[in-house]
Amino acid sequence: xxxxxxxxxxxxxxxxxxxxxxxxxxxxxxxxxxxxxxxxxxxxxxxxxxxxxxxxxxxxxxxxxxxxxxxxxxxxxxxxxxxxxxxxxxxxxxxxxxxxxxxxxxxxx
Amino acid sequence: xxxxxxxxxxxxxxxxxxxxxxxxxxxxxxxxxxxxxxxxxxxxxxxxxxxxxxxxxxxxxxxxxxxxxxxxxxxxxxxxxxxxxxxxxxxxxxxxxxxxxxxxxxxxxxxxxxx
Numbered sequence: 001x002x003x004x005x006x007x008x009x010x011x012x013x014x015x016x017x018x019x020x021x022x023x024x025x026x027x028x029x030x031x032x033x034x035x036x037x038x039x040x041x042x043x044x045x046x047x048x049x050x051x052x053x054x055x056x057x058x059x060x061x062x063x064x065x066x067x068x069x070x071x072x073x074x075x076x077x078x079x080x081x082x083x084x085x086x087x088x089x090x091x092x093x094x095x096x097x098x099x100x101x102x103x104x105x106x107x108x109x
Numbered sequence: 110x111x112x113x114x115x116x117x118x119x120x121x122x123x124x125x126x127x128x129x130x131x132x133x134x135x136x137x138x139x140x141x142x143x144x145x146x147x148x149x150x151x152x153x154x155x156x157x158x159x160x161x162x163x164x165x166x167x168x169x170x171x172x173x174x175x176x177x178x179x180x181x182x183x184x185x186x187x188x189x190x191x192x193x194x195x196x197x198x199x200x201x202x203x204x205x206x207x208x209x210x211x212x213x214x215x216x217x218x219x220x221x222x223x224x
Contacts, residue, residue: 101151
């Protein structure tokens with residue numbers, strides 16, 4: 001079992017839709033969680049990070065962690081075609097991070 | 110230079126050949142990492158270095174070696190390339206290892222094909 005599991009998609013939504021991207025993780029010791037966005041043929045770029053459980057909001061993006069169910073979510077409001085990319089979740093403890101395989105998102109104009 | 114640079118951008122390599130992928134950062138980050146990214150498997154850590162002079166093994170270290178002679182450079186060497194090492198390789202760095210200071214910044218990647 002992978003440390004972090006993520007549905008690969010692809011997920012296709014119309015412009016303006018609310019997008020929900022999800023991951024599960026297996027190690028209850030994980031304290032730190034991140035979301036990266038990766039455009040085609042580019043390196044991943046950090047979108048958001050959170051510590052422990054709770055929500056964090058940054059503009060149209062909200063990251064949510066539920067440690068009781070080992071569930072990580074990223075919500076995108078008012079999605080834009082420029083949001084089309086692969087989204088990678090990651091979780092870890094003090095020493096190491098583990099990445100999900102990524103969910104490909106396509107926002108149609 | 111701004112951020113992380115990787116070289117080459119892409120490479121086609123014959124099996125059995127030796128290859129070094131280069132990675133340089135100018136952010137004075139202490140920690141550096143090498144990942145490979147394969148379809149369906151996501152990013153997998155190959156080797157890491159918490160600080161200059163130290164290295165450690167990640168999830169998939171076999172067939173790869175690294176060195177960290179200084180803060181800025183973290184080359185990855187394939188001693189004798191095999192087709193299963195065909196992948197996209199990403200170098201990353203972070204201020205330090207551990208916790209939120211482990212926020213990693215990635216380079217643009219090297220696409221390696223081993224025939």
